[in-house]
Structures are given as C-alpha cells and as structure tokens.
Amino acid sequence: MKDKSSREYLEHLRHSCAHLLAAAVMELWPKTKRTIGPSIEDGLYYDFDFDSVKVSETDFPKIEERMREIVKTWKGFKKQDVTKRQAKSAYKNNEYKIELIDEFSKEGQKLTFYDSGNYSDLCRGGHVENPAKELQHFKLLSIAGAYWRGNEKNKMLTRIYATCWPTEKELIAYIERIEEAKKRDHRKLGRELELFTINDQVGPGLTIWLPNGSVIRREIENFMVAEQTKMGYKHVYSPHIGQKSLWVKSGHWDLYREKMYSPMNVDDVEYLVKPMTCPMHIQSFLIHPRSYRELPLRIAEIASVYRYEKSGELSGLLRVRAFTQDDAHIFCTQDQAVDEFLSVFKFIQKLYGVFGFNNYKVRLGTRSKKEKYLGNDTLWKKAEKKAIEALEKAKVDYYISEGDAAFYGPKADFLIKDALGREWQCGTVQVDFMLPESFGLKYINQKGNEETPVMIHRAPLGSLERFLAILIENYGGVFPTWLSPVQVKVLPITERNLDHANKVAAKLKDSSVRVEVDERNETLQAKIRDAQMQKIPYMVVVGDKEEKSGQLAVRNRAGKTDLIDIDVFLAKIKKEIDERSNL
Numbered sequence: 001m002k003d004k005s006s007r008e009y010l011e012h013l014r015h016s017c018a019h020l021l022a023a024a025v026m027e028l029w030p031k032t033k034r035t036i037g038p039s040i041e042d043g044l045y046y047d048f049d050f051d052s053v054k055v056s057e058t059d060f061p062k063i064e065e066r067m068r069e070i071v072k073t074w075k076g077f078k079k080q081d082v083t084k085r086q087a088k089s090a091y092k093n094n095e096y097k098i099e100l101i102d103e104f105s106k107e108g109q110k111l112t113f114y115d116s117g118n119y120s121d122l123c124r125g126g127h128v129e130n131p132a133k134e135l136q137h138f139k140l141l142s143i144a145g146a147y148w149r150g151n152e153k154n155k156m157l158t159r160i161y162a163t164c165w166p167t168e169k170e171l172i173a174y175i176e177r178i179e180e181a182k183k184r185d186h187r188k189l190g191r192e193l194e195l196f197t198i199n200d201q202v203g204p205g206l207t208i209w210l211p212n213g214s215v216i217r218r219e220i221e222n223f224m225v226a227e228q229t230k231m232g233y234k235h236v237y238s239p240h241i242g243q244k245s246l247w248v249k250s251g252h253w254d255l256y257r258e259k260m261y262s263p264m265n266v267d268d269v270e271y272l273v274k275p276m277t278c279p280m281h282i283q284s285f286l287i288h289p290r291s292y293r294e295l296p297l298r299i300a301e302i303a304s305v306y307r308y309e310k311s312g313e314l315s316g317l318l319r320v321r322a323f324t325q326d327d328a329h330i331f332c333t334q335d336q337a338v339d340e341f342l343s344v345f346k347f348i349q350k351l352y353g354v355f356g357f358n359n360y361k362v363r364l365g366t367r368s369k370k371e372k373y374l375g376n377d378t379l380w381k382k383a384e385k386k387a388i389e390a391l392e393k394a395k396v397d398y399y400i401s402e403g404d405a406a407f408y409g410p411k412a413d414f415l416i417k418d419a420l421g422r423e424w425q426c427g428t429v430q431v432d433f434m435l436p437e438s439f440g441l442k443y444i445n446q447k448g449n450e451e452t453p454v455m456i457h458r459a460p461l462g463s464l465e466r467f468l469a470i471l472i473e474n475y476g477g478v479f480p481t482w483l484s485p486v487q488v489k490v491l492p493i494t495e496r497n498l499d500h501a502n503k504v505a506a507k508l509k510d511s512s513v514r515v516e517v518d519e520r521n522e523t524l525q526a527k528i529r530d531a532q533m534q535k536i537p538y539m540v541v542v543g544d545k546e547e548k549s550g551q552l553a554v555r556n557r558a559g560k561t562d563l564i565d566i567d568v569f570l571a572k573i574k575k576e577i578d579e580r581s582n583l
Helices: 006-028 057-071 084-090 097-108 170-185 186-192 211-230 242-249 278-285 336-355 378-393 434-438 464-475 495-510 523-534 543-549 566-578
Strands: 043-051 078-082 111-116 119-122 136-147 156-165 239-245 265-266 269-273 298-305 323-331 361-366 398-402 409-419 421-432 454-459 488-490 515-517 537-542 551-556 559-566
Touching: 006 057, 006 111, 006 119, 006 136, 057 170, 057 336, 078 084, 084 097, 084 111, 084 119, 084 242, 097 111, 119 186, 136 170, 156 170, 156 398, 170 186, 170 464, 186 464, 211 298, 211 336, 211 464, 239 242, 242 265, 242 269, 242 278, 242 434, 242 551, 269 278, 278 298, 278 323, 278 434, 323 336, 336 378, 336 409, 361 378, 378 421, 378 434, 398 409, 421 434, 421 464, 434 454, 434 488, 488 495, 488 523, 495 537, 495 543, 495 566, 523 537, 537 543, 537 566, 543 551, 551 566, 559 566
Parallel strands: 361 398, 488 515, 488 537
Antiparallel strands: 043 156, 078 111, 111 119, 136 156, 239 269, 265 269, 298 323, 323 454, 361 409, 409 421, 421 454, 537 551, 551 559
C-alpha cells in the first residue's frame, strides 16, 4: 500500500494529472502541439503551443469538465518501448517532441510511451496505478507564457498550471491557502502600503524603495549592523564596480558569467558591476601582513550587488536584478572554522526568532560531477568535512543536496516556513578553501610560518529584497511595532483638538516613536478605517474629553481601546520597540 502523503506518490499523482490535462487539451484543440508536463511543488504544469488559438482561464471549466470525462476510461498507464524512428513518426508534426527524442537518444536513454485510454505520450514514467479512481481531486489554477526550454530566443508557449491532491479535503485546504496567499502577495501589499515600486521606466528587476519600505529596510539593516558589531564584525563599504581582472582571478568570470553583466570600458580597462562582494572583502584582508592573533577576521557589509536574471524569471522582490545582501566573510584558521560556522548558525537562529520564523531546516549543497568548480578534490573534501562537522555539532535538521554547492565550496542554505506553510530559501553559510588559494592569502602562524586561511561566506538573511518579500507575506503586511513605518497615528476628533494632537505627537517623536497626525477634515470613523487599512499598530484618539483629562484613548489593531496616561503608553510602546516584540 503506497503512502499517499509521500513525496514520491504526490509526484506520480501530479505527473499523471499532467497527462490528463494534456489529453483534455488535445481533444478540445486537436492541432495543439504538446511539449512537457512535469510535476512541481504542490502541483503541475503543461506547456502547449496553441499557435494562433487564444486559450485563457475562461476555458478552464470546459477543460476540467473534459478531464473528468476522460479519466473515467483510464484504468492504468501502459508502458511501451519504442525506437527513435517510431517515436519521431508519432510526433512528425511536433518539433518540440522531436527535439526531446533526439536529445534522449543522444544521451543513450530508452524511449518509452505511456498509454492511458486513448491518450499516449512520450514519458519516462512515474504514474498512479488506478487513474480513474485516484485522479479525482484536481483544479486548474492559472495560465502564463513560458519560453520553450526557458530560453528567451525560443518561441513563447502557453503554460497551464494545476494542482492535484489525494483527497478533496487536501485540495480544498490548498485552494484556501492559495486564496490567502493572494491576499498576502507582497506585490499587492507593496502597492497598497506604498513600500516599493518596480517599473519599466527604471527597468525590470530594479527596486525603488518608497519612504514606508525604506523605514522597514533601514530598521533591519541597523539591527543587523548593531548585532554583528557586538559579535566582532568589522563593517566596510566596497565599490559597485571592479576591474574585470578581479573577477577573472576569483573564478566568477569563468564559472558565474551567465549571471554577470557585460563589461564596461573605463580608460581602456574593462570593469564589471559586482555580483558578489567576496573579492572586494579579500582586499580588506590583504592590506597588510596578517598574524594568527588577528584571526578570525570578520568583514561585513550591507552590500548592493547585481546579477542578471531572465525577464521571465523576475518576480516582484523575490527575484530581482539589483539587490542587497547582509554579506560577510570570515577569515580564520582551520581549527577555528567549525566554531565560526557554529557562531553563524546561532546568529541565524537568533535572527529568525526575532522575525518569528521558528520552523526551518538546512540544506547542505555539495559538488556534482556534472558541474565545474574551483579547486581540487583534497580541498573540497576538507571543506565538506568541516561543513558536516559543524552541522553535526549544531544538532540541526539538515540534508545533503548534490549539485547545490557554490563553485568555490559547499554551502548550507536555511529553508524557512512562513505563516502559510510555504518554504523559502534565505540565509546561507559557505566554507571556502578555494578563493584564499586563488588570491594567495596568508597569515603567520604560531610557529612563524605562513599558512592559508579558511574563508567562510555568510549572508544570514540572503537578499534583503527577497527576505522583505517573505516578511511582507508572512505578516500579511501587519508588521510588528518595531518594523511598522508609522507606529502611531494620532486622530484629533475635531479641528479644535489639533493643537493638543500635535503636542502628543511631538512627545512621542522626542522618544523616537514614528508618529503621524491625521489632520484631514474627516469623521473619526473614516480616520480609524484609513489607519486600519494602513495596518498601523496604534491609533491615539484625541477629543475634548482626552484633552481635558490629559489621558489618551489608545486603540490597537485588534480594535481594543484603553484610556491611559501618555507616559504609560510611551513606556509600553518603547518596550515593544526595544525588545523587537513580534506581536
């Protein structure tokens, strides 16, 4: 009996549903050319070339209806081995499948078709045993454009996304999560709360932080700098560009070029905008000869970096072309590497707790034989051993993922779960024996001899843009007081209460509370409603009664109102801010 909650079963279920989706589409639009239909996390998709036919989400009901009719005739998936000639003959008018057939044949893979009912498709396998019974709880979700093989030079296809679950209960729960996710979408909330803007005049993937979003970002940056300073980090600033030769020496130009922008010519010398800060921070190490007494040397920076992303992959703040990293590089001895790695882990755990993320796991990326990396086997084995030793010592839940290493060393990525149970990759820690060798880094050990230090790369929050997107959606825009752009809104009931309202606001401002006065000639109900829409933590209502008593009518986001002295309120809100409470 298969475990219907297992990853393997869900992949088979959703891949089977992709066949069913394609079967329905082919019956409705017989001239359509099919391409691929994989399962993905929580669902599936299938890419089609509809040529001049326009298919939209308004067609979903009839596609779903046809899927339900077709699946009644599907008793199983029958495998048939075919020759290259037979496979090409079956798809003689489909250049996409022909390309796949040639590719699979070249790699020495067996070609197989899987038949169910009257539908047959080129497929490697992985299906449910009884589709008529098991493929019952599905829903088409959305439609989008997608380039064939993800290459912008290829034709734009139509991608239909769907989801499929073992039970109706799981399907309904997932749809509810999707609807909640739409409400929390950081792009939607970013517009409504005026946090950021990305537009075509500046350029896709380039963020302009508006005043409200800038407050949140600055609070996080200040918090990071303050905490790291306590831990002995030295903060630096590095330029946004550097000579191309620097990136050639670091290996980025050879092994990371597809993510880098084209060189610019300055005084007949080629320069590049930086995709990472590591070569820059290495220069901080090289300014004078180093002794073991100076290690570990921790160099940190809130750094702007630039990486090329395909236009079709850009997504709000989650995937941008210019972003900010809470970056740092630790230069240490081999004996210090594990403890430094552990120190970073503890810091990341503390950070995530502050932001309310207590559910996470770690993925350790190691080398793949298919990829190209810096360094040799000896150095890689040494780096991987140090990383695993640190993970074991940290007693953290981790798993190994071959092929997810950085080109210069193994990397441990933190995967956090948000309020909707979605998993996101954020922080990263990497052990590097390669770049110190490439740049000839040395320190004098206790015996007076030269040694090469270990370099630990770490970015606890990863990209600040991406992390803020996750935060916005996790909080649903309802930020804790310490992060709220406006922490208090003072609402005078009438114009005659305006002077007192400004005095209250001034006292709060003197204690560094972010406060605004709603001076509009609107009703109190309208002012409260607008403050709620802006998700402001506290509203202070000021009327004749409050002005006379000297107390404040303080209303929180839950709608509860308390009549309290201003000093009591000030102490309460300052405590929330100072403790970075996640209320």
